[in-house]
Amino acid sequence: MARTTPHDHPITEGEPLYRRIATKLLGELRDGTIPPGERLPGERHLAEHFEVSRETVRQALQMLRRDGLVSTDRRGSHATLPGPPVETPASSGFPVGARWATRSAVTRATVAWEVPPPGHAEALLVAPARPTLVHRYWSASADGRELRTAVTSFSAVALAEVQELGRYRDRADGTGAAELRRAYDWMRRAGLTLHHRDTITRIAGTPSVRVTRRVHDQHARPLEITDLVMDAQQDALVYEFTVPAAV
Template structure:
């Protein structure tokens, strides 16, 4: 039988699979991915997203339903977490390159808790071989062209300051596609002013470009670094930036 959600979930790997999926859905409710009143994706779609069976999704939803976090009627399940709807994100998409993929692109993502690449560790001020949260993203067209891969490492500051990111340490390596697309908005909500520095380099003897993004806060503390490799045979490398209006 599905259990109610305790206030803390420190040993998530020891819980049943449906309980871990319930925690992922709860995080999505908390970070605004599903604002109050918003209809959740169907069981089939959620099962595909998290890489589990529909029965596991059904049990996870039952956990949330028992705690009054999800309501279900004939139209489906709806978010019921108390609070006001989160406004539309105005920050840049995460990870670097995810917001510029062509329609029909197939993408995958994963998170792990491991030592980052040496150049990432140096940029983030981490001791050699010290593990941190590492996010990997890959996207490609259905024909395999236009491939782009991104590796992001987060700093100790980011994990200490941003609660939503810190929770992903517990789920590193778990099945499913991690939803970190609002990472920059989480940082802003934590009171961090984000400074982005993107460097674009053409790789010699290869039809690819490397984009390196470094992000630091208002105190010049590093938050994350991303390396993106893009297959540029399909055309120009284009990035769109949206800045919110003042006030």
């Protein structure tokens, strides 16, 4: 009898819960949320993410391991999907100024479906009081002194055309961890050419600066706006660059 894998069948209500979770996890592995070779989140995190028990997650991972889609060693579980390696990001990481999971920094990121901060709605052409996907990022150096905080709001265009972003709407409760570091690569894979405009200004009376990033596509449609506040000592600077769509 031929072996079947989660992607051979659509999700149905009658199948075991662990198989449905395996199918959902496989979908996130395939869309690049967790690139091949990178460690998967722990069982506890996955259980919270999919709102199931850790035992269900354990069974789903075992199923993916059996089908050669996940491997586990002393460092944890890793995606081992076949195919070419994930391309090296051609654009800067998301959000601007992010420092992800290094020994010298502690980071946290969440997403929520809510009304964007003042100024963001106008920049994104979002109607007043209309909610959208809002991403919040926080980072501190190991000694806790160097802080970085960023708030990003996405436009309706970004959510409609970038499948990976749109999927976050139903689970954007503002509490769970959010992995959006490949957001710009997702946009490029969706055929969008990214035009970044970053404005950096000193915050009067503080040792910090504010970086405001606005991203448009090749049709001048707004995709996202980010406000980053970080410790620095420099004057205002504005620069622009364009990242072509993925071929």
